[in-house]
Amino acid sequence: MSEVRVVIRRDSEWEQRVVTTGTTAAALFEGERSVIAARVGGTLRDLAHPLAEGDEVEPVAIDSPDGLDILRHSTAHVLAQAVQDLFPDARLGIGPPIRDGFYYDFDVEQPFQPEDLGRIEKRMQQIVKQGQRFSRRAVSDEQARAELAEEPYKLELIGLKGSAAQEAEGAAAEVGEGELTIYDNLDAATGELCWKDLCRGPHLPSTRLVPAFKLMRSAAAYWRGSEKNPQLQRIYGTAWPTRDELKAHLAFLAEAERRDHRRLGTELDLFSIPEELGSGLAVFHPKGGVVRRVMEDYSRQRHEDEGYEFVNTPHISKARLFETSGHLPNYAESMFPPMEFEGQDYYLKAMNCPMHNLIFRARGRSYRELPLRLFEFGTVYRYEKSGVVHGLTRARGFTQDDSHIYCTREQMAGELDSLLTFVLGLLRDYGLSDFYLELSTRDDSGKFIGEHEEWEEATEALRQAAQKQGLELVLDPGGAAYYGPKISVQARDAIGRSWQMSTIQVDFQQPKRFALEYTAADGSRQQPVMIHRALFGSIERFFAVLLEHYAGAFPPWLAPVQAVGIPIGDAHVPYLRQFAAEAKELRLRVEVDASSDRMQKKIRNAQRSKVPFMVIAGDEDIANDAVSFRYRDGTQKNGIPRSEALREIADAVARRVQV
Structure with a gap:
């Protein structure tokens, strides 16, 4: 019998093992009950995957990030099987893992009702107890189409295999760039087929290894996120490695519901979002107006102390302004459609920076004026899809506490350092104290403008400023704005949820596009560095975060009635x-x-x-x-x-x- 050599990696430790040909990852980790999959040569694999000569193998525990994704994706398959058992005419969409849970989309004649979820969950429990085996098999495109001929959405995904559209629409869990695979759910005793689904995997070895789950709710969702596509029914669920963890998560959700800013906004008479105005457009009531005014007044005071100058800009602009800034070519899908007026297109303002550039350019500037710190509570309007609008935290009209700082290249490092210190100090004044930083950089995609050398200089300046704060720094490759890298301040609230607060972006591109200049000490004309900074992000969103952080019990200085x-x-x-x-x-x-x-x-x-x-x-x-x-x-x-x-x-x- 032939043998192969493999290397097992656990954390930073390596162990060489000689095994017989055909040995699976399951045999390698036999007896380790927490291991539910393996990473072989850097790729996640089922435990049934046979090992080859020289494979580097890492165990994947069920409570690891990868393990949780596999658990939740497997539970999504159990959900889909249960739905088709109870609703045979249901057609399958996609069912990926998401943070803390999973979902699966279905095309059904009638929306799911609460009592339907109870029946589905009971059927899922039966499937789990049966211990059906997840069995992977590779199929050709033609074979997949033949086997899934009655699943129109799966057929569409097969046609998207390996495309950018497939990745962008969250279907990567279904099909990849290589071969197609189908997962069969097989009866544990007889090996007979119980159900199957198009899927890239990997999965748990058996449904019996789904320890604890619960269906949460159903909602409407457009196929592949487009309003032009059919509306499906999405069922959300959660799954955890133990019943205790599930219980703790449900308790967390109950506490989060108690703190929901939309509910508190109504109960405390702070704000509302009238249907007559439209989704994502809020009005603040007198008590909410008090809180907002106090937030703004204190921010104004602190900005004045730090040398900022206040400006105001209009709510609409000619299209040419946003063409110059690069927003129309790169950001148009997030802007409201244009309004035609006097033979020209006008856009609702989606960002304040282009108008601040016009203020800088309104007259000649000297190096003696720099750094020039412009600040505005500027209301902007962004077209958010109806499916993502959420109270005040994801709105279509909101007011940014927006600042743009113009400085010399020599001033950039010091300005970023003092700016980040100011930002964190002000957030602490409002009662937030648990932070980490995220550095978003460019990748090799074509969505970014500017020279690589400029990006490297800007990124390094942000990195050094972040490191001086002594906070955890998380990297976010590819998450930068199209014109420059950014640091995001992430704040954890009273129950441990992370919220993106302030953003700081270094921009060499807009000063170039707007031909911004200042006169240097030697009389030459130089281009300033532009630093974008939104401290709250938006007044509305920050209001919502504080409302949930304090569960409505604002400290006396912010309370509408003290x-x-x-x-x-x-x-x-x-x-x-x-x-x-x-x-x-x-x-x-x-x-x-x-x-x-x-x-x-x-x-x-x-x-x-x-x-x-x-x-x-x-x-x-x-x-x-x-x-x-x-x-x-x-x-x-x-x-x-x-x-x-x-x-x-x-x-x-x-x-x-x-x-």
Whole structure:
């Protein structure tokens, strides 16, 4: 019997092994229950994959990132099999793994109902218990078309094999660039075919290795993400290596639902997105307007301290401006269609940078003016597909706290260093503290403009600025803007979710396209470096992130109502109104609940509104020129002198602390 030599790699350790010809990865890792696949020569393979001479083999554990993807993709296949068992006329779309779960798209006559998901999940559990084997086999294009003749969407994917369109539309899990493969689900006892699907794999060895899953919801989704294509029904699910991890994830989702900014926006009367305006277009109510104004005012103050100058630009522009900037050739799909006016096309502003370039170019500039830091709360409009619009976090109209800094090449490194320090400091002032940085660079695709040398210089400057912050730096190859690399500040909120906050981009291209110049010390004309920076990203999105981070319980300095006066009886209302008037002189936001509700209901109303301070007054308080405090956590402090109570509220606001 012949033998082959293979190398097993575990972390940084290597082990050489001699095995008989035909040995599979499963035999190599026999007894290691957590191993559900292998990486052979850098490619993910099923455990049934036979090993060849010189193969480098790495085990893939079910709880690793690759292992989780395989688990979830396998569970998506179980879902599709269950759906076709219960709905034989259902036609299959695609079913990839996604973050924390999976989905599968189906063409069915009627949308799925909640009770359907219950039936499907029960059938999935039966399939899991049967322990059906996932078995891979290679097929020709013709064979695949013959076997899947009744699956029109699979036939379309076969036609896309290896194309850029196939990759772009998320169908890479179905077909790759090489041979086509079909995965058969085989009965564990008889080997008979139970179900099959076009798939690149790999998969778990058996459905019995799906430890814990749950179907979450169904939704409509256009085939391959295009509104021109048929609308399918998508079922979302989640799958985890253990039941405890599934339970923890469901608890996390429940907490995330409790913090959902769309629900809190309605409950706390902060904002709404009226149907009459359109999807992705929000209006802020008075209380939300207070929070937004305070956010903006503090940001303005800090920017003034850092030497920024405020500008304003219009909401529309002639098309030529965005042609010059390069946005129309490179960004048109994210812009609203043009409006024809006086024989010319006008576009809603999708970004502020081209207009800031016009401000820089409006007159001659000297090196003595640099760095020139322009800042604007500029409202922009972007065409987001209806499927991705999500409350305030993915909107079609929003206001960026946008800055563009023009500096010399010699100033660039220092400017990036101080800019990133300023950005992180300001985010910390709003209550975020857990950050990492992401450096997005160009790749070899054709979507980027400019010379490689310029990109290398800009990328290295960003890298050095990032490293000085002492934070984790994650690389994002190919994620740069078309005109330059960027650093994104990623912030984790109170429950550990990551949000992209500020972005900083170095741009050598737009100054060139707009012919921006300054007079250098030697009298020569030089091109400035342009640094793009959005600190919040957008006011709306940052508002939503903070709303979810605090679960609606803003710290006093951001709270729309900082304290509410609650009288024990009607006779105590005038005293509390006097307290509120004194608070207003200190620029505090204090209201008095003079409604006919009982005191306990007023307290409950204030708790539901998440007001930081409840100021209670009765006969004894009035006699002692005092009040009693009830805090958001239910604790109470009685007999506080009125002046001291005002100082406590004012101090909490000034220190920007949570109470």
